[in-house]
Amino acid sequence: MRFIIKENGKILVKNIDLNDCCLDNLIPNQTEKYFCNKKKEFRRRGVFKKGDIEVLLCINEAVDSTRIWKSKAILLHDFIETFKDLKIELSKDFITITDRLTHNLKKYNAHCIQASENILDPYSNSSGTKSQIDTIKSNLTLNVSKSSSSLLKIIKNNKLIQAELSVYDRLYKFNNEKLEKLSHSIHRLIKATLSAFWDSFIENNVVVEIENCYDEVNVDYETITVALVHLIDNCTKYTCPHSTLNITFSKLNSKQLIITFKMLSLRIYEYELDEIFNEGFSGELSCYLGLNGSGTGMYIIKNFIELNGGILNLKIDTNHSKNMKYNGSEYEENIFEIILPLT
């Protein structure tokens, strides 16, 4: 069976080479028997037209082949209607993914622009490039702490942009590239990631206490950093102001290390536990406070830790022993446990 399916004259699907085609110049809704020089046999060909769709079809000639030809043509016609819907659905999915990417990139880029304009506003200085460095120097020294925090904001948002691009590459581009698993000091990885977020912790008066650890883990730097960036970004958003984030390490056994992030953060309800790691889920309280993003954070953290042969556990305080309210929001002790393979 060889066919070409057209919509308004434009080819949608074909399984035949157009240069080698015997389906030209046919009369619509009629079939004819002909001798195919290529296949050296008699065949039946014709065009079935309904609405905007044209099915050009050629099949083996046999007894009752006109009827067979028609049923096949109708089948192809009906199939193409579903195919068109499928194509629209697929492009919608793709648009959702790219929309999310561009939306997040724009958000981070906006922060970068704001912060960099604190250091050099391109419109405030018209005296030419020669004095640009001097202008920056004086801007930097005029308000040292503001400039430093602007730089930190640029660093943080660049880190988030980098993570966003890695997520897009890994999760949505059917990327099967192998991970580059090497031995890394876990303490160093966490501190490097934290360093981009100091400013946000300071803004909320959150103290970060990180225990010493000299163990090395066997992980892929890119993906594990993405997980850490998202986890720490969540910590800056959801940790109760004036509280402490504790990061501790312990060995589960000779092959696995447990990294514990213990914090007083926005209450996670028990019924949310099953869903929190699903793509697109945002917690009730975070939505209420308008802190929620696209709901992919936890999904990404879990996914990327598992890519590295690790496990992510979330433990909430079922006794509500530390339950408290701050500015009208409910906070509780939440523990995130990451288990990673030791080198």
Place this chain on the structure above:
Amino acid sequence: MNILNWFYKKPNIPQRSLDDIKRVTKILFIDDIKFEVVEKISTNGWRQCSRVKDIEDLDHADVEKTHIFFVDIQGVGKKLNFPDEGLGLARALKEKYPSKAVILYSSEGKRDIFDNTLSIVDARIRKNADTYEFLKLTEKFANQAFSLEECIQRIQKLVKDETGEFLELSLIKTNLLKVQNKGEIDSDKVLKAFKVTAQSGSIIGTIIKTFLTHSVSP
């Protein structure tokens, strides 16, 4: 441990620290645009790290002396007329120097072509990776060239892939010394000592040559 102890006494097989390895490793970035990572790698102790805009000749002494290549996918390989730019250059380098490390980096990748070349090169890294990642990869491949353990593992793998035979550590160490002839690697001796074909033999020969002949410079 006995074997190792015996081995340490041999003065002509180098045992290198990371600092020693940093001193002898030659790293070449091939990128038409200035890339700050190059400087950062140098300031991290890899003194012999530099960048060229493109390569005109695969036999050039600078290319021949290099141990680790970082090749940008866009904008290079033009002088040697590779239609797929850096990908073609990376493939050519790997073909000519199978024992040297070739790492591709790019900000964008056409998936289908990319995957094909990816199986030939040693690693791939995103252009927007942290300097730390570039350093880690450099360290990994420098170790492959200059640490005794890694060289032995590479030779073991090459021999095993070809003959299915697992060569003992001690045997490889003995062979390492045997294949030298007045400071040069004797390819016939390599073939004889490791019982491999000429193709693997030449790779093993280069691994040993790189490992032995780069004495630690002061």
